[in-house]
Amino acid sequence: MKQLISACLLVCANLAGAYASAQTLEATDAIARASIPGAPNSAAFMTLSNTSASDISLVSVKSDVAKRPELHGHINDNGVMRMRQRESIVIPAGGQVVLKPGGLHVMLLGLTDRLMPGGQVQLTLIDEAGQEYPVTAEVVDMRQHTGVSSKQGAMKGHNMKGHNH
Amino acid sequence: MKRALVWALSGLMAVALGFWGSQWLPSPHNQRQLVLTDMDGQVFDSLERLKGEPYVVTFGYTYCPDVCPTTLAYLAQVLDVYETQSGTKLEALFVSVDPERDTPDRLAQYVAYFDADMTALTGSAEQLKQAAQSFSVYFQKVDGTRGDDYLVDHSAGVLVLNGAHQLVGVIRDNAPLDDALAELAKASP
Ligand SMILES: [Cu+2]
Numbered sequence: 001m002k003q004l005i006s007a008c009l010l011v012c013a014n015l016a017g018a019y020a021s022a023q024t025l026e027a028t029d030a031i032a033r034a035s036i037p038g039a040p041n042s043a044a045f046m047t048l049s050n051t052s053a054s055d056i057s058l059v060s061v062k063s064d065v066a067k068r069p070e071l072h073g074h075i076n077d078n079g080v081m082r083m084r085q086r087e088s089i090v091i092p093a094g095g096q097v098v099l100k101p102g103g104l105h106v107m108l109l110g111l112t113d114r115l116m117p118g119g120q121v122q123l124t125l126i127d128e129a130g131q132e133y134p135v136t137a138e139v140v141d142m143r144q145h146t147g148v149s150s151k152q153g154a155m156k157g158h159n160m161k162g163h164n165h
Numbered sequence: 166m167k168r169a170l171v172w173a174l175s176g177l178m179a180v181a182l183g184f185w186g187s188q189w190l191p192s193p194h195n196q197r198q199l200v201l202t203d204m205d206g207q208v209f210d211s212l213e214r215l216k217g218e219p220y221v222v223t224f225g226y227t228y229c230p231d232v233c234p235t236t237l238a239y240l241a242q243v244l245d246v247y248e249t250q251s252g253t254k255l256e257a258l259f260v261s262v263d264p265e266r267d268t269p270d271r272l273a274q275y276v277a278y279f280d281a282d283m284t285a286l287t288g289s290a291e292q293l294k295q296a297a298q299s300f301s302v303y304f305q306k307v308d309g310t311r312g313d314d315y316l317v318d319h320s321a322g323v324l325v326l327n328g329a330h331q332l333v334g335v336i337r338d339n340a341p342l343d344d345a346l347a348e349l350a351k352a353s354p
Contacts, residue, residue: 033234038274041230068314074232080303081232081321081338101235102338109230109314142234143279148242148342 024051025091025125030137031145032065032121035114042115043072044106044123044137045099050091058089058133062124067110069123074102083107088128101142117141196330199296201260201288204273209286211258212330219352220256221336223323224302226263227275232321234279236338240323241280243336243345250346253353254282260296261287262304263317300324300332325352 030046050056063069071089075082081102089104091097099105106123108115115121119139124132199211199222211220223240225233240257248254259276261267264287267275272285288296297304302320325334325348334348 033231036227036234036275036278038271038278039227039229039234041228043231072231076321077318079320079322080318082307082318083231083316101231105231107230143238143241146235146239146242147339148239148246 025049025056025127025133026051027125027133027135030123030135031140031142032108032115032137033142034117034139035111040111042066042108042111043101044108044121045101046106046135046137047096047098048089048091048125049096050093052093054093056091057128058091058125059087059128060126061106062126062132063106063108063122065112065115065121066108067112068107070107070109071104072107073104101145115139195332197299197326197332198330199258199260199286199299201286201292201296202269204269204276204285206269209284215256215330217328218256219325219327220258221323221325221349221352222258222260222300224260224262224297224300224304224319226261226317226319227267227271228263229317229319232338236321236323237276237279237283239339240336241283243342243349244280246342247346247349251350251353255349255352257283259283259285260293261285262293262297262319263306264288264290264293266313323348325349327352327354 026049027046028049030044032044033042035042048058058071061069061071071086072083073086073089075084085107086104089097089099097104106125108121117139121137121139123135123137125135126132196212199209201209203209221240221244223233223236225236227233237259244255244257257280259272261272267287269285269287272287276283276285287293293304302324304317304319306315306317321338323336324332325336327333333351336345336348340348
């Protein structure tokens with residue numbers, strides 16, 4: 001965990017004031033799993049904070065790094081993990097939703113290129129009104145993120161808010 | 166908790182069936198067996214290849230975008246800690262339930278990324294069915310409408326077997342390290 005490369009980003013919902021009720025979604029700790037040899041798919045994770053006064057319902061995601069980027073969740077059905085596309089992921093007004101391994105995630109099906117540690121992945125989250133929230137995720141070697149090693153070096157939080165994109 | 170219960174129940178059922186079957190079969194009723202193909206394309210019969218040895222096994226597939234990599238990365242580290250603490254190195258098997266896409270080559274690359282000593286196996290649909298039955302695990306292809314782009318639902322977690330190849334423990338996903346080590350310790354009492 002020592003080298004948790006934290007991705008920080010602020011999503012600018014306020015794109016040129018195009019929307020009357022601009023909503024603000026902030027993504028922190030955005031990471032994408034580095035490609036595993038032999039595996040054509042990957043996933044991205046992040047914490048989404050809705051700093052606005054209304055709920056934000058994400059309905060899709062765009063990215064050039066995968067043929068099929070999708071919003072996904074897992075259903076743990078008596079020990080069987082059933083991964084399914086989600087119709088929406090709602091971040092309540094003033095609330096947070098965590099996308100993490102084994103839970104909600106941005107699925108990257110059919111990577112167009114290998115994701116190398118240290119690189120970046122551009123994602124665009126889209127809400128039901130069609131508003132777009134760009135997110136930059138750092139590509140990390142998830143072998144460092146198993147939680148086992150975190151005993152030695154706990155996952156460090158970081159506060160680098162304020163990066164504007 | 167629910168999941169642990171299901172594992173326990175399916176274990177009980179297997180034991181019950183085993184008792185029933187043991188009237189005809191000379192082998193221990195709840196001995197688990199895998200007869201599959203290894204990364205060199207050779208037949209892998211767990212009762213022969215791992216005779217008398219405890220081991221751990223998990224089921225999955227390389228196209229698995231989240232659960233399998235998470236489990237394997239976690240397992241590799243847990244096995245490492247266990248080896249350091251106990252001096253015992255446990256054999257680890259990864260069984261692909263997706264033989265259509267998981268070639269021996271792909272599997273070899275995949276598991277080596279997590280653990281150089283891990284063995285990857287797969288087999289025919291019938292062999293995998295047998296293996297799943299023997300270990301009371303479930304798998305089912307889903308989303309097959311997009312041709313090659315399907316996903317596979319499967320039992321998560323890691324199964325722990327002792328030297329007699331009886332199922333003695335289960336490591337749930339994201340179990341705390343101490344719980345995982347306690348499960349592994351059951352393999353070599
Ligand atoms: Cu997914």
